[in-house]
Amino acid sequence: xxxxxxxxxxxxxxxxxxxxxxxxxxxxxxxxxxxxxxxxxxxxxxxxxxxxxxxxxxxxxxxxxxxxxxxxxxxxxxxxxxxxxxxxxxxxxxxxxxxxxxxxxxxxxxxxxxxxxxxxxxxxxxxxxxxxxxxxxxxxxxxxxxxxxxxxxxxxxxxxxxxxxxxxxxxxxxxxxxxxxxxxxxxxxxxxxxxxxxxxxxxxxxxxxxxxxxxxxxxxxxxxxxxxxxxxxxxxxxxxxxxxxxxxxxxxxxxxxxxxxxxxxxxxxxxxxxxxxxxxxxxxxxxxxxxxxxxxxxxxxxxxxxxxxxxxxxxxxxxxxxxxxxxxxxxxxxxxxxxxxxxxxxxxxxxxxxxxxxxxxxxxxxxxxxxxxxxxxxxx
Amino acid sequence: xxxxxxxxxxxxxxxxxxxxxxxxxxxxxxxxxxxxxxxxxxxxxxxxxxxxxxxxxxxxxxxxxxxxxxxxxxxxxxxxxxxxxxxxxxxxxxxxxxxxxxxxxxxxxxxxxxxxxxxxxxxxxxxxxxxxxxxxxxxxxxxxxxxxxxxxxxxxxxxxxxxxxxxxxxxxxxxxxxxxxxxxxxxxxxxxxxxxxxxxxxxxxxxxxxxxxxxxxxxxxxxxxxxxxxxxxxxxxxxxxxxxxxxxxxxxxxxxxxxxxxxxxxxxxxxxxxxxxxxxxxxxxxxxxxxxxxxxxxxxxxxxxxxxxxxxxxxxxxxxxxxxxxxxxxxxxxxxxxxxxxxxxxxxxxxxxxxxxxxx
Numbered sequence: 001x002x003x004x005x006x007x008x009x010x011x012x013x014x015x016x017x018x019x020x021x022x023x024x025x026x027x028x029x030x031x032x033x034x035x036x037x038x039x040x041x042x043x044x045x046x047x048x049x050x051x052x053x054x055x056x057x058x059x060x061x062x063x064x065x066x067x068x069x070x071x072x073x074x075x076x077x078x079x080x081x082x083x084x085x086x087x088x089x090x091x092x093x094x095x096x097x098x099x100x101x102x103x104x105x106x107x108x109x110x111x112x113x114x115x116x117x118x119x120x121x122x123x124x125x126x127x128x129x130x131x132x133x134x135x136x137x138x139x140x141x142x143x144x145x146x147x148x149x150x151x152x153x154x155x156x157x158x159x160x161x162x163x164x165x166x167x168x169x170x171x172x173x174x175x176x177x178x179x180x181x182x183x184x185x186x187x188x189x190x191x192x193x194x195x196x197x198x199x200x201x202x203x204x205x206x207x208x209x210x211x212x213x214x215x216x217x218x219x220x221x222x223x224x225x226x227x228x229x230x231x232x233x234x235x236x237x238x239x240x241x242x243x244x245x246x247x248x249x250x251x252x253x254x255x256x257x258x259x260x261x262x263x264x265x266x267x268x269x270x271x272x273x274x275x276x277x278x279x280x281x282x283x284x285x286x287x288x289x290x291x292x293x294x295x296x297x298x299x300x301x302x303x304x305x306x307x308x309x310x311x312x313x314x315x316x317x318x319x320x321x322x323x324x325x326x327x328x329x330x331x332x333x334x335x336x337x338x339x340x341x342x343x344x345x346x347x348x349x350x351x352x353x354x355x356x357x358x359x360x361x362x363x364x365x366x367x368x369x370x371x372x373x374x375x376x377x378x379x380x
Numbered sequence: 381x382x383x384x385x386x387x388x389x390x391x392x393x394x395x396x397x398x399x400x401x402x403x404x405x406x407x408x409x410x411x412x413x414x415x416x417x418x419x420x421x422x423x424x425x426x427x428x429x430x431x432x433x434x435x436x437x438x439x440x441x442x443x444x445x446x447x448x449x450x451x452x453x454x455x456x457x458x459x460x461x462x463x464x465x466x467x468x469x470x471x472x473x474x475x476x477x478x479x480x481x482x483x484x485x486x487x488x489x490x491x492x493x494x495x496x497x498x499x500x501x502x503x504x505x506x507x508x509x510x511x512x513x514x515x516x517x518x519x520x521x522x523x524x525x526x527x528x529x530x531x532x533x534x535x536x537x538x539x540x541x542x543x544x545x546x547x548x549x550x551x552x553x554x555x556x557x558x559x560x561x562x563x564x565x566x567x568x569x570x571x572x573x574x575x576x577x578x579x580x581x582x583x584x585x586x587x588x589x590x591x592x593x594x595x596x597x598x599x600x601x602x603x604x605x606x607x608x609x610x611x612x613x614x615x616x617x618x619x620x621x622x623x624x625x626x627x628x629x630x631x632x633x634x635x636x637x638x639x640x641x642x643x644x645x646x647x648x649x650x651x652x653x654x655x656x657x658x659x660x661x662x663x664x665x666x667x668x669x670x671x672x673x674x675x676x677x678x679x680x681x682x683x684x685x686x687x688x689x690x691x692x693x694x695x696x697x698x699x700x701x702x703x704x705x706x707x708x709x710x711x712x713x714x715x716x717x718x719x720x721x722x723x724x725x726x727x728x729x730x731x732x733x734x735x736x737x738x739x740x
Binding site for chain 1: 580587596598676
């Protein structure tokens, strides 16, 4: 802590050293006793510790997976699928929540009273009710949807029923689809590092590149004699074709997106209010359109206040994916807790769960730091 | 807008000018106003129609409930007790109600600035928790014993929230002070605990408390599952709150502590009389926000098998009879959460106004 500038030269702080030594001894005692106690308890129950169980087959099934799976998969593979599900759900929800949050936050900051009140109602509703309650609500709504025969449809391409959401997809193999996703991510990284382009132009370029690659791949790789697009269509009691998003995933994405958007909207509003009035008035004096003022003056200034708390929200949303277990979405937490009941390897599995979350959130924090560093005003 | 004029801008007052500025500043703005206004009104009247005008209110009229019709509040009459009290014995529900009121009253009283003191607040909470335990657990004055496994509903939610905050607050102060300590060992351990806990989801920590602790703690120190989960939740809360208090401590000008040192004040005197009052004042908005988040997060204990209001609401629609009335039940439970959370955030806004007046 702050030492006085004219303090006499510091003597060896004996009391401080003793306090620290006692504290350290206490910590060591607690840790050692926990480990020995775990040993004796595990021995008493006849459980073997260690990570050998990872190669055993699980023998149980679960609700959702992005990859091929069978019930003979090893614990290692099943846990990896859970990790992918968590990551996928987290990333999709974060992206949607951020877009919606920016829109609602901007509306909350508008001068127009009606826009402002609509945004305020949205924020207060979704912020003040627990996420898990919202999640079971949306899940219940989806379960009580009509069956595939009476599904809600949008232009006969998109169907919502109690079997899930059916989306039109590309008529290509899974490998080609993965390649397309990889290409889109790669394009985003390359464009982000490209110098001398405005953000809007980068976004448009990325969109164009992604759509073009999808069209080319779909036309080149779709099976002979079939259309490049695979549209869902009712065949008997179920849908054929297209991409099926199970209701658990739909409920998770909807709940996390709405809840996250309400929080992000408040962050965005806070950032927009920090922008000095003089800058906005200067923009008006230059004859800039309100949209341009938002894009060129308000947002660039506001982003510097928005990004740090926005990063916290992202980490929060990532952690929020764990409540998927409440409706049976097989995220990492659910896979781990099922593995615990099935295999009994409690300590190892909890250790894996915590390590993975530390890893995900540490990576996310680094990403936000990077974003922060890029946004910092030059010369500050 | 950009007309060159030397006259000062005209000041427009009155309702018409206001409406022009806020509702119809341009033709596009006018369209947006009409569109959003119509939408908000439509949602409002649909909700009114569903919840009040077209609703079925009593259990006798249950047959009138039809899918697609108005709200069927009969479900609340039929299952309200289950939602509010969980598995608590039916004849003893008055005890659960009183216990809940005791905690809510204690929370209300500790919101009054007159009770803010190093001695008054702990005494108040001791009395509050004492009263709660007496009523809920019983065993004295002829009250029958009700074990914690039977506790549930709103009083369990309120108990978890209150004990997490009451245990977590002092813990958070200790963690924040430890993280700012001169001693590297203490600083390092506190920093490590805070950073690790903050990057883990609450659910994993509660799950670990419920499942892992029996492995690593000797039998005599395990305690009730509810106690373990509350303690783990309190540690989680404390790690977030510690960072908020640390920010408050950092905002205090160093001259304050130097002046206290120059007056010969000892460490704990300085902390209690100089640092903490100022740190608490500047971190109040963030603290209230943390309370709000914590109240909502109490619903997560549902997953590890506690029967608080969220779980009992789920149970109320879990059986065949009322499965179709899930919207009514979730709206009812959501409204209860909303009242608490919205009340808390209004209180936070009041405190902020009060603090600003104090500074002016």
